[in-house]
Amino acid sequence: MESGENHYIWQADDWPAWRYDLAALVGLLSDVSRAQGLLMGRLADVGMVLRDRASLGALTEDVVRTSEIEGERLDAESVRSSIARRLGVEIGALAPVDRHVEGVVDMVLDATSRCAAPLTAERLFAWQAALFPTGYSGLVRIRVGAWRDDAAGPMQVVSGPAHRRKVHFQAPPAARLEAEMTRFLGWANAATPEPALIKAGLAHLWFVTLHPFDDGNGRIARAVGDLFLARADGSPRRFYSLSARIQREREAYYEVLERTQQGSLDATEWLAWFLGTLRRALDGAQHTLDAVLAKARFWQRWAGMPMNERQVKLLNRLLDGFEGRLTSSRWASVAKCSPDTALRDINELIGLGVLRRSSGGGRSTAYELTD
Secondary structure, X not given: OOOOOOOOHHHOOOOOOXXXXXXXXXXXXXXXXXXXXXHHHHHHOOOHHHHHHHHHHHHHHHHHHHHHHOOOOOOHHHHHHHHHHHHOOOOOOOOOOOHHHHHHXXXXXXXXXXXXXXXXXXXXXXXXXXXXXXXXXXXXXXXXXXXXXXXXXXXXXXXXXXXXOEEEEEOOOHHHHHHHHHHHHHHHHOOOOOOHHHHHHHHHHHXXXXXXXXXXXXXXXXXXXXXXXXXXXXXXXXXXXXHHHHHHOHHXXXXXXXXXXXXXXXXXXXXXXXXXXXXXXXXXXXXXXXXXXXXXXXXXXXXOOOOOHHHHHHHHHHHOOOOOOEEHHHHHHHHOOOHHHHHHHHXXXXXXXXXXXXXXXXXXXXXXXXX
């Protein structure tokens, strides 16, 4: 990069004087507010237990999907068990949880449940340390609980093989981070004139542009955004997942970030994408709530039927969206029982009318809920 040649927004003379066309965003802000009102109105009518289950579902999806964006797959049942234990939600037998899952859960819950608390350097250090409990990212030792030092060169977002790397973005040099983060955190904790949802979008963009850590910047940026969304909602309870929506639209996410970070300080395009994605996340939460209510109706219908722990566990997995076909061998694997026991469990549920054989073909017989 030649001296004096602007490539990235943080090199602009007026950085970080963000600009945006509020008139162009008013319609999206109105759509999001309407979607928030519809969701909260439904939740107000379903009772505490079902609200807890809806929140558990949203938080589980948030933790799983924010890691998937970075190419890391977490076990959804472990995540769900970790969150359920913290929220005090009864889900039956808990799955084993490793400390890496616990770390991501710790960060997401701290960002949302303590949204009113100030955002500080120490808090961000704790989040990053929770993501990397061993001090390693893969096989590489990284700085944990501290700003990056660029000892291995400038912080860059790259893609492609080693011999043909494409640089999408280069972050400010480490020597500027102390001052840059002090300025960002001062804005984050101050009463500023932006609408609350606009501030959430700018906080996400500003943090990911600074890229202050050796690793974990994307997940922490989304947690920062979630913190400001919780403030905008006026509630630490989460019933939708923006990260899950971003994961589904990951290519567009990276494209709009790259254009914004290599453009001017006019963040209108980014904010329009952020608000549109948020509205789609809220629409998705309606489907999640539908599933929670359907699950409640299912157990009300079959409440009097004698079922063992394995059967309850597998039925809950089906109700939560079991991936693939449920065969007797998969039942045995998930329930940790013999194939004969699995088949006996299934046949009992068929006899009760809870399960039926799937009509689809395949080498093995599959089963599905009768409802």
